[in-house]
Amino acid sequence: MQKIFTKYLIGMIIVSMIILLVLSYFLSGKIFRIYQENEFRMKLNHIAETIKENEKERNNINALMENRYLTSVRMLDFLLENDPVQLYSPDKAAKMAKLLAVDEINITDGRGIIRYSSRKENIGFSFKSGSQAAAFMVLLDKNNKKSSIIQDIMPNTYNHKLMKYIAVPRSDKKGIVQVGIIASRFYNAERKNTYKYIFGHMLIDNNENFFAIDNTNGSIIGNTDMIYRGKNISEWGYSRGNLLKYQNGGFAYINGIEKFIMTKKYNNLILGAEISENIFQYRQFIVTGFIFLFLIMISFIVILSIRYLVKKKIIDGIHNIVSDLDGIKDGHWLDKNLILENPELNELSKKIYSIINYILSANECFIRMLNLTEIPLAAFRCQNNDIIVTSKFFYILGINEIEKRKIISDEKAFVALLISLQKKHVENDVYKSNSSYIKLIMRKTKEGVYGIIIDVTKDMLEKRKIYYENRHDALTGLNTYQYFHDCVENILYSSKNKFIALIMMDIDKFKTINDTKGHDAGDLYIQHVADFMRDMPRRHAVLCRRSGDEFCICLYDYVSKTEIRQQIKKLWYTIGNTPFQVADEICYLSVSGGIAWFNAADNFTQAMANADKALYHAKNTVRGSYQEYVPVDE
Incomplete structure (x- = not known):
């Protein structure tokens, strides 16, 4: 916080310094102009007064010298006479x-x-x-x-x-x-009453130039800069009238150089002063530079002072509060009597104590209520090697006490446990854990990982049971006809350039068996047919009980019809030549079947109809055999 505060403070000071420096630059320009105006005005008035006084003095000197030499003439006349x-x-x-x-x-x-x-x-x-x-x-x-x-x-x-x-x-x-x-x-x-003497003995600043111009012809009759002497103001590109416009000061170009100029009319003279505009800028930069150094020094002192006060009055207090809060993780309670130098922080500390006390109490109460329920739910959080779990967490995962102590004290081990769960994904957020099914809802943040786990084993087993029953016949365990239909449709879609056969079969004289031996015996007949069907290569066969004593088989992914015919022949041989016992009687099965071949023009419904016709033809020809469907045009 102290670094952030210092960062923003420095930023504010820099912005303020820039504003102050810009203002000081322009204000110093105004001040220097006012100062230069007053300085020039004072010096021009002084020159005018000097010229005025010197004219009086020169007249007096001339009068004195003339009287002196007149006296000398009269003495000479007296000597000549005597x-x-x-x-x-x-x-x-x-x-x-x-x-x-x-x-x-x-x-x-x-x-x-x-x-x-x-x-x-x-x-x-x-x-x-x-x-x-x-x-x-x-x-x-x-x-x-x-x-x-x-x-x-x-x-x-x-x-x-x-x-x-x-x-x-x-x-x-x-x-x-x-x-x-x-x-x-x-x-x-x-000599001292001449313009040369007056301008030559003036106390002037560097780069200042004073001049006197004869208003009758514009010639420069005296100045402090020798380069102008004897020249005419017309060489500056000005007239006498133009110069008089600068009696209150102003900027003008003289010999192509921008200068600040001020003039004053005195008798038949135009007195003037000039200074280069660059001098103004130089002075502005010098003053701005000194102000900048002064602001840097003041800013440095202010930053150090504020940093000290912030650390003493705020940061140290916050650190004390944070340290007190960190103690909660180690099982220490907050020090509600913590005294800080800052009264606002004292109030904040009391409020935090009150809020955390309420949260901890509410959390503890919530956990107790959660444990009272029969819901197999647990929560966890892992942050900076600080692991928090509710009481049912390890129970749901079936972890013993020794492993529990190792995992709860090691963040890497805890994260590895979560990763191992995710590797056994079942569906959605459900994962396999040993013999149980766990629903894991987890979120990752910059601070760490948190989430909940729910034991959904009962729900998953029930769901899988329903799923199985919806797709399998209860008596034989074979697929239902609807599921068989869906599977064959998928096979027809995915198996290209392979031979596929659809077989329909039923038990011969099944009604007589039910009537003479009973329905339980009929069920045994049906179950034995299903057992024989399960001997078919599962990778190439889909089996189902259609209804009653009717069964369906789809043989697929064979490279030739001959292979399929061999499998069918083997099945019929096994069914017809394998005895089984019903009560005290040894029995043999007899089934009839019809075979339909799929090709590009066939679909499931048409193939079933063709197989049904072949089955009907077999029953009417030789029971206990199978027939292949032959189109009429063949």
């Missing part, structure tokens, strides 16, 4: 530029031609030579000495180098004081 000797040579101007932390110093006259410079090649260059430098010429026309021009980073006119220039009007005379700062100084200061 100690111009420090700037007369390029070397001195270069030292001053280094001191002021600028990259280039240019000082023009009233016509915009550079007279002093930290770069020797710039001396003599006119601001009017290019649009970039010409933008500062307006300072020559301004009377306000505090005016200034701060130019954005662009290629200069001299050598097309990216520079940022700041200039003010000269205080000592008409002219321009200008300083130049190479663009990298500003770029280095703004």
Whole structure:
């Protein structure tokens, strides 16, 4: 029971685990999507806030640097007004530029031609030579000495180098004081405010990719995955409008790969995040795997716990009940005071005790009543070397006490007894046992053999007596005419290409014998004829007394008529030449007979009629003889 219970428990746990694993797989997919949505949303908001803060910081940095370099220009103008000797040579101007932390110093006259410079090649260059430098010429026309021009980073006119220039009007005379700062100084200061810096320093999970797209042209201006930089979203097969549909997250194909994507619009940017759909499945499998291992561990603990409880509370109790029940076979009575841990099993034990007590009492009562009857009946059961028989079993079979002890203790010997009975089959369920007839009704099951035996000797003898009397003449013991008829019909059916003769015979002057010597003497005559007939070969002869002093013989299975004629001749000789005594008188028999031959056209009735005609002809010709029937056309 414990194994069966465990088997079904494991089956239920396996089914439950499969259901839980399937649910966990799909639920974990939902949970990971919700988690990824929140994660992307938080990080995209963080990127937007970072860009916003960095824009403020960059503006502040630019303003600070411009103010700083504007101050440097005004200091240079002050120096030029008070100690111009420090700037007369390029070397001195270069030292001053280094001191002021600028990259280039240019000082023009009233016509915009550079007279002093930290770069020797710039001396003599006119601001009017290019649009970039010409933008500062307006300072020559301004009377306000505090005016200034701060130019954005662009290629200069001299050598097309990216520079940022700041200039003010000269205080000592008409002219321009200008300083130049190479663009990298500003770029280095703004480096952490670029998209490259922002995306490059983000804390992101593996396989996540964040990007920023210019909403005006669809170009990717920043991302954490270098392979997308400088590309356009049209290469993904999407437009800017399509991307904005994923602001709440969704799955899309990018470069032929299904990914989960989320976007956010910020000013003139489309911020986005993506992760491969395979990562979702990988995470689902990982979580499902951990859940599977956890369920295996829990299931193992549950199975062991339940097995222990089932064994302790149920199995052990059942074993105690079964052990108590097994004691019945050994003659021990049930322990009605058996105490078990399980109250239900205690109740069951009491009920079983009550039922078995009732069954045993009823069985004992039934056996006693059965033994009181005169019915020669006994029952038996043989199961697992446990043999139970009622008291009349061995008496009916005529087995003595010594054999009884051997058989009752040995299952093989008991089964051999039953088999030996079955070998002596008589009819239906009736078998011969010594001089008795036994009716054996037996059934075999997986558990063993059980059945009943009944002594039917009296019935069988009576039946056989009736059977014999129905087929045999009471005075002679010969077959009756009806049974003779049936036997001859069977012979005609089965004997092919063999010679068959039908003989009718009666005792000559039988009426005179009865009238003169009495009927008892007539009966003796009839019995002596029957005795002579019984000397015929029984394998080839069927005999009967038809009625009164008439007899019939069928001789069959002979290969020639000559053999049959020899047998008939021998019979008539024996009958006519064998004396017998009736009272004090020695008598001889005289019988007349008619013989008919069977052929393919004959039947029993026609053959009897032919034999009767031959008998009549013999009686009218020579009594004590026999004649063969001869058809008229012969």
